[in-house]
Amino acid sequence: MRSRPLVALTVAAAAALFLAGCTSNPDTDPTATTVDDGGLCAAAAEPGPVSESVTVEGEFGAIPTATFSTPIAVDAMQRSVAIDGDGTPLTDGAYVTYALTVFDGDTGEQVDAAGYGDTDPLAPIPVEVGTGIGEFFGCAKAGSRIVLAVPGQGDVAAQIYVLDVLEVTPADQWCQVVEADAAMPTVTFDDAGVPTVTVPGSAPPSGVVVEVLEEGDGDVVEPGDSVTLNYTGVKWSDGSVFDSSWERGSPATFATTDVVSGFQRAIEGQKVGSTVLVTMSPLCGYGDASATNTHELAGETLVFVVEIISSEPAAG
Structure with a gap:
């Protein structure tokens, strides 16, 4: 019953980077812990010249286009907010439903997208202080669009991520106990x-x-x-x-x-x-x-x- 991992924003192109920041392991019995490092706002990556230079077009919640000078060069994550939403803010342990588009930093081409519409849903994931996921999301509010310039890793070139924060469910509202609507064991x-x-x-x-x-x-x-x-x-x-x-x-x-x-x-x-x-x-x-x-x-x-x-x- 150990807590499930934060599975990489469920986009294959982003998997290695997201998993690198995660500490939970449901396959083994030892417990995983998180450390309060000042909250999700403090955990967010800082903006930088690359993330600030990206122009994103397209409606929120739909696959966007991103225009930027290629190739990009980033040594550390850069994070800018393209749309500052006005919905529920992320707090420690809250669950986020999101959509993600990934662009190749060398060519500018879109290489992956998921989470848009009913045909390509992504399961909500918890955003917790100390796991590394906060660097991506920070304390963004629902309705926000985030631009990330992500360093390359191994054979994967540096990339641009565009994250749409679709919905936020506070930790104390997630998976609340309900009355049975079917027969129980x-x-x-x-x-x-x-x-x-x-x-x-x-x-x-x-x-x-x-x-x-x-x-x-x-x-x-x-x-x-x-x-x-x-x-x-x-x-x-x-x-x-x-x-x-x-x-x-x-x-x-x-x-x-x-x-x-x-x-x-x-x-x-x-x-x-x-x-x-x-x-x-x-x-x-x-x-x-x-x-x-x-x-x-x-x-x-x-x-x-x-x-x-x-x-x-x-x-x-």
Whole structure:
């Protein structure tokens, strides 16, 4: 249930650069942390002569054209704001829906574009302080258009990115728990308290749905707490178990903020000693499957049974 990676703005031409700034790794158990470096506004790259010289034309939310002198030469990221939007601003942990066009810095030609219209959607990604993504987005508001001059890397020449910030969802509004709009799985426990999850042969609920199977009487789990718990995770698609601390014979311990959104929503606000069932749609788990999101759980609706054993306040 570790938090999914910030998958490169999901445009292949940009992937290496975006991933270079990311620290989350959902494939391993060690937790990933972020460091408060003064906020997203401070994290944004500074403007420079190359980014300031780019002329961008075209309606916001549609594939633009960019005119600039070639070849470009940049040693460090440069960032300029072509359109200053008036929508919701990005804050730490907020999710952004965006569109991106990439231009070759040597030729000026467009080499990639994604996120424009219903036929080419990109999954929202979290923008977090300390991950490197803030250098691209900063604290831009929805409706903003950002021009980036990006240094070359390896065999890839320097490039110009044009980012349209389509929508911003604050962290505390992302993947909120909702009422079930479809049948939920059933759970049985053996004599040792190990659960078995049976998934209905129907479409899964949308969003994040939480059922308290047994309410504890301990402290309430707060955001950022370090929790120790047992869990079993099941794919809705085939009912198979993909991860289980019960099967490993050892509880897991991690911060609530170091897991995918759906899992975080399931445990924060619950009492220690509780056992809960949660279902989460792909966007609240590991995202939709795509060419740049090949995680084995991408595109899966996930089901977890979670037993909350203990909780400690976040350090500091």
